[in-house]
Amino acid sequence: MTTTTATTYPTQQATEDQKLTDMQRYLFDLRGYLVLENAIEPALLSALNSKLDEYIDMQPPLEHGQWVGAVQAHTFGGDDGLNLQQIYEAGTAFQQLIDHPSWYARVLELIGSEHNFDNHHGPMFIDENFASLRGSGQAIGMHSGKAEGSTRIQYRFENGAFHCAQVNVLMALTDIGPGDGGTMLIPGSHKSNLRHPQQDTHAIAQGKNTSVDGVEGAIEVHMNAGDVLVFCDATCHGSARRINEGLRRVVVYRYGPSWGFFRHPYRPSADLLSQLSERQRKIVWPHGTIDRTPNRIPDYPSPERDIV
Secondary structure, three states: OOOOOOOOOOOOOOOOOOOOOOHHHHHHHHHHHEOOOOOHHHHHHHHHHHHHHHHOOOOOOOOOOEEEEEEEEOOOOOOOOOOOOOOOHOOOOHHHHOOOOOOOOHHOOOOOOOOOHHHOOOOOEEEEEEEEOOOOOOOOOOOOOOOHHHOOEEEEOOOOOOEEEEEEEEEEEEEEEOEOEEEEOOOOOOOOOOOOOOOOEEEEEOOOOOOOOOHHHHEEEOOOOEEEEEEEEOOEEEEEOOOOOOOOOEEEEEEEEOOOOOOOOOHHHHHHHHHOOOOHHHOOOOOOOOOHHHHOOOOOOOOHOOOO
């Protein structure tokens, strides 16, 4: 089992929060996605992979529903690989990804909450975070798209500003080329009013091994280790089937407005929250409570005791 003792990782590619360029704004509005090359510095990339080695090398292998501390192994019920949910609980390296300077300011602009009531609780909120490990023969089917009409993932551009209810940051920890099961997207589908005619055939479905291979209009995104794919969740997406040996390793953090809540019934641990910066805590757990004091009813329970 590989271990790492490093606790901080020097930032080489981005030492300050990087903002969107005019071209990136145009292409994101046009396509629904961006690729940020060399977004994760080599030392951090190495630490992330070393930590994932610990989970991959566990014997017996991790299975759906099992926990390692505050990280849970999870699948969608098909041959879609293994997800490690709540991966920001896995140590300092994954904590750095919460507000990494390569994408924090860009995501903030895409959510559109910096100057309106959407930032009432904090700058943004991570409603799901996981590492995805996918081997030969595995894939995930087609899902999302504007035509679904979901408020949770909607894309809007109004008064010169983006308003994306969910922005996915997908980080490549290994090279992802032909045969590696890359993420597939349908560019422009975040604004399409019609459901894709092949959606039923290729859709993600529990117990089925579907992929986006062969879908008209879809592209496969190839990335080098350290590159990051940023896309609006309303963009119809999934993956190609991996045919090469080895594992495709990616990490996904999903960001939205501060009033959002968790996709799955996970909650950050007290240990994690104690280790984060103030900005990171506002992203991970912006949902504060008001204590019920002073109270006319003696010993009335605090709101924290009501939350399960």
